[in-house]
Amino acid sequence: MRAAAGGDRDALRNVFDRTSGKLMAICLRILNDRDEAEDVLQEVYVSVWTRAASFDPARASPVTWLATIARNRAIDRLRSRRSRGLAAPVEEALELADDRPDAFAAAAEREDGERIHHCLGTLEPRTQKLIRIAFFEGLSHSELATRLGEPLGTVKSWIRRGLQSLKKCLGG
Incomplete structure (x- = not known):
């Protein structure tokens, strides 16, 4: 680089x-x-x-x-x-x-990927699912709320708390 x-x-x-x-x-x-x-x-x-x-x-x-x-x-x-x-x-x-391995599998082979995978595993299943959908499918908060039939504020809160937990787990 x-x-x-x-x-x-x-x-x-x-x-x-x-x-x-x-x-x-x-x-x-x-x-x-x-x-x-x-x-x-x-x-x-x-x-x-x-x-x-x-x-x-x-x-x-x-x-x-x-x-x-x-x-x-x-x-x-x-x-x-x-x-x-x-x-x-x-x-x-x-x-x-x-x-070729998909992007998540390739990243999981590396140290960073292993840490992310571990930290995602510490999240409750609903929050883990939201973050994975947002990351891999690129859905916005409002699109996630519509898909799940949940209020937008609730979805935003779940994701925010999940990302805070990930950041803490990753040492950031």
Whole structure:
């Protein structure tokens, strides 16, 4: 990451070679559209090229930082698609033919993923489910409330308390 931050194209190519499969899996899982996932992945690496200097290894591993960027970009694209009325319900999504581990399984293999998985397991099942849906499907608080038939304020409170518990468990 340091070399990429210094403008080293070979270093960025190395980062791409090591992480593109995992980041593509994240984008595919969220978007369920290979073309859009490839577009988002390209945006991620353009962003990395321009923002590599902002990477702080004390806050996250490179893969975690990159996965967060990919996840956020994919969710932004998904929300944009929904606002244009182009998104199909998640229930209609076809399973993706991809023999690589999915994003959650890949992250779970790393230390950060193991810590997150452990901390998610400490949450009550309802809160754990809400956070997983929000993370993997990119639903807003109001969309979660509608899906679950719960008041918006209640859903926000559950998620806020769950995220506070996760932060505490992760040592932040």
